[in-house]
Amino acid sequence: MRFFSDNAAPVHPAVMRALAEVDTLDTAYDGDRWSKQLDARLSETFETEVRAFWVPSGTAANCLALAAICPPHGSVVCHRDAHIQNDECGAPEFYTHGAKLLLAHGDGAKVTPETLEAVLNVQRYDIHQQVPSAISITNQTEYGLAYSADEVAAIGAVARARGLHFHVDGARFANAVVATGASPADLTWRGGVDVLSFGFVKNGGMNAEALVFFRPELADATVFRRKRAGLLLSKGRYLAAQVLAMLDQDLWLDCARASNAGAQLIAAAAGERLIYPADGNEVFLRVTAHEAASLRAKGFDFYDWGAGEARLVVSWDQRADDIRLLAEAIAAL
Amino acid sequence: MRFFSDNAAPVHPAVMRALAEVDTLDTAYDGDRWSKQLDARLSETFETEVRAFWVPSGTAANCLALAAICPPHGSVVCHRDAHIQNDECGAPEFYTHGAKLLLAHGDGAKVTPETLEAVLNVQRYDIHQQVPSAISITNQTEYGLAYSADEVAAIGAVARARGLHFHVDGARFANAVVATGASPADLTWRGGVDVLSFGFVKNGGMNAEALVFFRPELADATVFRRKRAGLLLSKGRYLAAQVLAMLDQDLWLDCARASNAGAQLIAAAAGERLIYPADGNEVFLRVTAHEAASLRAKGFDFYDWGAGEARLVVSWDQRADDIRLLAEAIAAL
Amino acid sequence: MRFFSDNAAPVHPAVMRALAEVDTLDTAYDGDRWSKQLDARLSETFETEVRAFWVPSGTAANCLALAAICPPHGSVVCHRDAHIQNDECGAPEFYTHGAKLLLAHGDGAKVTPETLEAVLNVQRYDIHQQVPSAISITNQTEYGLAYSADEVAAIGAVARARGLHFHVDGARFANAVVATGASPADLTWRGGVDVLSFGFVKNGGMNAEALVFFRPELADATVFRRKRAGLLLSKGRYLAAQVLAMLDQDLWLDCARASNAGAQLIAAAAGERLIYPADGNEVFLRVTAHEAASLRAKGFDFYDWGAGEARLVVSWDQRADDIRLLAEAIAAL
Amino acid sequence: MRFFSDNAAPVHPAVMRALAEVDTLDTAYDGDRWSKQLDARLSETFETEVRAFWVPSGTAANCLALAAICPPHGSVVCHRDAHIQNDECGAPEFYTHGAKLLLAHGDGAKVTPETLEAVLNVQRYDIHQQVPSAISITNQTEYGLAYSADEVAAIGAVARARGLHFHVDGARFANAVVATGASPADLTWRGGVDVLSFGFVKNGGMNAEALVFFRPELADATVFRRKRAGLLLSKGRYLAAQVLAMLDQDLWLDCARASNAGAQLIAAAAGERLIYPADGNEVFLRVTAHEAASLRAKGFDFYDWGAGEARLVVSWDQRADDIRLLAEAIAAL
Incomplete structure (x- = not known):
């Protein structure tokens, strides 16, 4: 029973069906009939006119976004536990041609206006430093927290006041939408977000x-950057189809509802152990090494996350029985 | 009836089946059981120990290869019609951090030892110029020609004599193998090739x-570069599966045999028109605008390729009837 | 008697005096009283409002200029013998983060509207190619020719019609001004030039x-790029002083008049040998190896410039006797 | 009376004389007779065979050094107050093509083996993070402290144990040598330093x-990088001459002795105010705003350095009277 990563889960059957449906002749790159639907379909989802691109990885999405909002001589404020800082092997630096990440604090990988200001206020804003150009947050964060629409808007207000762009790494954006009950629009552009990795x-x-991109004019160079990075796959319809299938009848929200619900069952059983x-x-x-070993002995797979900590991730397809068994096993520790 | 691009063709059923087979839980990135087979399976194909990586595009393969064999202050000799020069929006420059492509001549996008030497001999080899570091050829070339094993080896000899690395852009390597009857090994490392985009x-x-990589030591930094470029997809098994399915029972050669055979039927009908x-x-x-229009009027799709020229590409799945009809239509021009 | 490079000449006494004059306490970088005069003094020289920066090398000037007018996914058209292509070890690619140089033909390293158009017309202007963003010429060219004001304007017209920026590498701009008799303004912004390496x-x-910069808004990021490249020297006044001394009472034109006049004496003696x-x-x-040797035997230093060709460069301080002796020696060949 | 920066001081007369001495014809770039002496003269200074390059700025020296010891996918550990982090507008990221700086703590901008290990130990050393490749320290630090030979060696031991390269930003290396009484060799290669910005x-x-470079093999690509960055000035002898003049009869140490002695007089007067x-x-x-104002009212120029702090820098040419007056003024606060 694996709870180590939602990356490890299989593909939703609806996505597999969509791949079969586009498995026919069409124009290469993003000239096909499915790729052309992305802007309109995502504009519906977000209740505003957007400009959208399929890309094959979250790192690619994040770093194309950062390249669009931060020049090489600029800097991006993010949390010190952000994926862009710790888990992308310098892809932000590669795509931005050397912009700097400025690291903010905050519980659970969540920045606040205060922790952002603390970073921004010590910059000198002269030519000897890379001028802050953008803020990037992750929603849901790397520690499983969701920013509410109000929290997003508060950060958006900092960005606006400072003349900064605002990016959201939404590798688990669906989970944040479900967790907060906010609309996709409320969690993004209504709160000042310029660009989202969805x-x-x-x-x-x-x-x-x-x-x-919620500000389409920011996307002009992205068409070139995507190509230039080897990310403009020649049979793009197989990527477009996945996105469309996930959006269809809000499948993306159904999947997130399932995984969030599973996590909440486990969290309820965890009680005081919850970090x-x-x-x-x-x-x-919080688990001791002995407790972690005992869970593993019962067949549960998960990652240690620093000393005395465990991370358990619920996937869209996690079996209800496995979730129940895990909850019971944690409660019994 | 489309003959405009093999990029436009659908996916082979065996590849679709392979995707269904890996559609289960496994480790993320390239830690899964399928990705781990790539080195061994490709080592068999090439009859030598190789180090192999899946990547999502040919541009990505080419440019990770170039980054491995040419420093930012180096240069790569290629044909002036090479895909890396004309069709990748500067991806080689992006991945190599600014290496320069030096452009050689040759009929049909094919370089020769002589045309390579002509470029290499006018370089000054001082610190004011980017020192030649590598040769890159495309096999089958951008104009549909195949380098024979002897031709590859002759270029490999130039590379060795000059201390240059040797890359092959094999976007249509399968077609070259079928066309020449040479073994994959003969068309690559036995001829001095260091790295292949397959x-x-x-x-x-x-x-x-x-x-x-036929020289595994060249690949050490590639593991980082692939990640850093956003190319290390999290569900890598869906890429590994495609490669394995294509290698299985030499499906890749079967597909190329089919498309090559179709092209030869068309070529036979074209006679003197063949460029x-x-x-x-x-x-x-060679077709006049009027002839091109008449072919299109009969339902054939293809690209104009400069004035008075047409490119017709046969895909792995091209229907025999369509090929026959096209051959007849050309003969009747 | 050396005629191999104007780089080899000593410094003008007026420049040395200017260094002594600024050899006192002042603010670091470009905050000093001399650096602050550059904009105004060069605005006078060019009869328009300019924004100017001192930099320690011509390569630095050229490449900061290119970075200001061409994005990483863009391209710059220049002559195939241009210094930026052949003599800067890829500095343009380094500073622009990988833009591509597109190479035009033309006698004596001089492009024309026609040779530029020949390059521009074969570009595809799609996302698979680096879009042309700028034209760069060298005046005086690498083969000693000067573009007239009309010739500059004709190229400027191409740039304007195509929406391209226009850069002049003016490593020997003074010689071009003297050669043509045109004003600095006529050879630059009046002819459509956006930025000059002076x-x-x-x-x-x-x-x-x-x-x-003749269009000051293009220079905004240059203040950061100069710093970021290690080119913002801390005692900038010693650079500013040199520029100001050269501008003072048109010393720069006096020096170029001297070197041009010397070259013309030599050229007059060369007759049919002139390339x-x-x-x-x-x-x-044009000289045979034997003739070159005989000149060297008489004490003249110069570079061979390809087979059967010699380059002779006259410096601002070249002794009249040496010039006369060289002219006589050439005439006597 | 200015105490705001040693960058603001004039040039030593011996350096001006040296410029006059090289003010004659010679080969361009670094082919002249003075540039060719650098390796040998610095090898004497450091009692080992070194490979040395003149460059026009400290930022250029630092960043060419980092590019030689850290790949784009690597990282460099330095103090969070390091000049390379805070004062070079991302030049390290530009020159290394996007390496990351990892920030260590320590009083007075001084790292220790412990604070370095604290950073190194939380890195994951997988392909998702930029692998630590080098340590960089500043000696004398940005807060005026000198690392002793033992302290350098202790950091060198960390570097060796971890397989990291070791760079010293020696913008004020002379002051550190004087402060510690250690030999240049002891403060560098004998303590494990690979490369120094002197x-x-x-x-x-x-x-x-x-x-x-104390390990000459590290310098191979630097010859190209210096050119490629526009840092290979064409009249290099005017840079070489400066370095040679400073080394001659240990002028560099005399100058540092003078400035250190001045600072110590001021420090002695400052007593408890010393940070x-x-x-x-x-x-x-430590000075209140009121105290700072009163010093300024007496004619002393200096920078505020955060709230309630002042930085006073003594230059090589600082007048003894000015130093005495400042010491008295501080004592009288």
Whole structure:
């Protein structure tokens, strides 16, 4: 019974069906009839006109976004536990040609206006430093927390006041939407977000994420950057189809509801062991090495997350029985 | 009836089945059981120990290869019609951090030892110029020609004599293998090739190519570069599966045999109109605008390729009837 | 008697005096009272409002200019013999983060509207190619020719019609101004030039060139790029002083008048041996290896420039006797 | 009376004389007779065979050094107050093509083996993070402290144990040598340092620093990188001459002795106000805004350095009277 990563889950059957449906002749790159639907379909989802791109990875989405909003001599403020800082092997630096990440604090990988200001206020804003150009947050965060629409808007207000762009790494954006009950629009552009990495792969997709610009003019160079990075796949319809299938009848929300619900069952059983509230589909627990071993002995797979901590991730397809058994096993520790 | 691009063709059923087979839980990135087979399976294909990586596009394969064999202050000699020069929006420059492509001549996008030497001999080899570091050829070339094993070896000899690395862009490598009758080994490392972009997408794959290093020590930094470029997809098994399915029972050669055979039927009908011999699956014809229009009026889709020229590409799945009809239509011009 | 490079000449005494004059306390970087005069003084020279920067090398000037007018996914058309292509070890690619140089033909390293159009017309202007963003010419060219004001304007018209920026590498701009009799304004912004690398080092300076933007808004990021490249020297006043000394009482023109006049004496003696008209301070001659040896035996230093060709460069301080002796020796060949 | 920066001081007369001496004809770039002496002269200074380059700025020296010891996918551990992190506008990221700086703690901008290990131990050393490749320290630090030979060696031991390269930013290396009484060799290669940015500009030079490799094989690509960055000035002899003049009869040490001695007089007067020991030529004081104003009212120029702190820097040419007056004024606060 694996709870180590939503990356490890299989692909949703609806996505597999969609791949079969596009498995026919069409124009290469993104000239096909499915790729052309992305802008309109995502504009519906977000209740505003967006410009959208399929890309094959979340890192690609994040870094194309950052390249669009930060020059090489600029800097991006993010949390010190952000995926872009710790888990992308310098892809932000590669795509931006050397912009700098400025690291903010905050519980559960969540920045606040205060922790952002603390970073921004010590910059000198002269030519000897890389000028802050953008803020990037992850929603749901790397520790399973969701920013509410109000929290997003508060950060958006900092960005607006400072003349900064605002990016959201939404590798688990679906889980944040479900967790907060906010609309996709409320969690993004209504709160000042300029560009979103909209993740599907952890939520039932195979290898397609969407990069969504709420300010279309920011996307002009992205068409070149995507090509130039080897990310403009020649049979793009197989990526477009995945995104469309996930959006169809809000499958993306159904999948996130399932994984969030599973995580909440586990979190309820964990009680005092919880390190952070399990807003979405991830549960972080305090466990001794002995306790971790005993859970593993019962067949549960998960990652240690620093000393005395375990990360348990629920996937869209996690079996109810496995979730129940895990909850019981944690309660019994 | 479309003959405009092998990129436009659907995916081979065996590849679709392979995707269904890996559609289960496994480790993320390239830790899964299928990705781990790539080195061994490709080592068999090439009769030597190789180190191999799946990547989602040919441009990605080419440019990771170039980054491995040319420093930012180096240069790569290639044909002036090479895909890396004309069709990748500067991806080689992006991945190599600014290496320069030096452009050689040659009929049909084919370089020769002589045309390479002509470029190499006018370089100054001082610190004011980017020192030649590598040769890159495309086999089958952008104009449908195949380099024979002897021709590859002759270029390999230039590379060795000059201390240069040697890369092959094999977006249509399968077609070259079929066209020449040479073994994969003869067309690569036995002729001095260090690294191959081994294409599958134009030949029945969906979105997986293989980057194959014949000198494994050259690949050490590639593991980082692939990640850093956003190319290390989290569900890598869906890429590995495609490569493995194409290799299985030499499906890749079957597909190329089919498309090459179709092209030869068309070429035979074209007679004097042929601009280049149709070694592989591409046919380049002299046609007037009026003739091109008349072919299109009969339902044939293809690209104009400069003034008075047409490119016709046969895909792995091209219907025999369509090929026959096209051959007849050309003969009747 | 050396005629091999104007780089080899000493520094003009007026420049040395200027260094002594600024050899006092002042603010670091470009906050000093001399650096602050650059914009105004160069605005006078060019009869329009400019924004100017000192930099320590011509390569630095050229490449900061290119970075200001061409994005990484863009391309710059220049002559195939251009210094930026052949003599800067890829600095353009480094500073632009991988833009591509597109190479035009033309006698004597001089492009024309026709040869530029020939390059521009074969570009595809799709996302698979680096879109042309700028034209760069060298005036005086690498083969000693000067573009007239009309010729500059004709190229400027191409740039304007195509929406391209226009850069002039003016390592020997002074020689071109003297050669043509045109005003600095006529050879630059009145002809559509956006940015000039204004060279002084080959003309009596020590290590300061000026980068001059005729469209000041293009320079906004240059303040950061100069710093970021390690080019914002901490005692900038010693660079500013050189530029100001060269501008003072048109010393830069006096120096170029001297070197041009010397070259013309030599060219007059060369007669049919001249490969190109000696517009400025460089003379290119046809000489056999034996003739070259005999000149060297008489004490003349110069570079061979390809087989059967010699380059002779006259510096601002070249002794009249040496010039006379060289002219006589050439006439006597 | 200015104490705001040693960058603001004039050039030492011996350096000006050296410029006059090389003000004659010679080969361009670094082919001249003075540039060719650098390796040998610096090898003497450091009692080992070194490979050395003149460069026009400390940022250039630092970043060419980092590019030589850290790949784009690597990282460099430095203090969070390091010049390379805070004062070079991302030049390290530009020159390394996107390597990451990992930030360590330590009083007075001084790292220790412990604070370095704290950073190194939380890295994961997998392909998702930029692997630590080098350590960089500043000696004398940005807060005026000197690392002793033992302290350097202790950091060198960490580097060796971890397989990391070791760079020293020696913008004020002379002051550190004087402060510690250690030999240049002891403060560098004997303690495991691979490459040093050896500063002269703050210590009497005009615009030449030396980049010194103690492991010559690390320097191979630097010849290209220096050119490629526009840092290979064409009249290099005017830079070489500065370095040689500073080395001659240990002028560099005389200058540092003078500035260190001045700082110590000021520090002695400052007593409890001292924030850090004034090892070298910089004094950091606690002063109220009112006290700072009163010092300024008496004619002393200096920078505020955060709230309630002042930085006073003594230059090589600081007048004894000014130093005495400042010491008295501080004592009288």
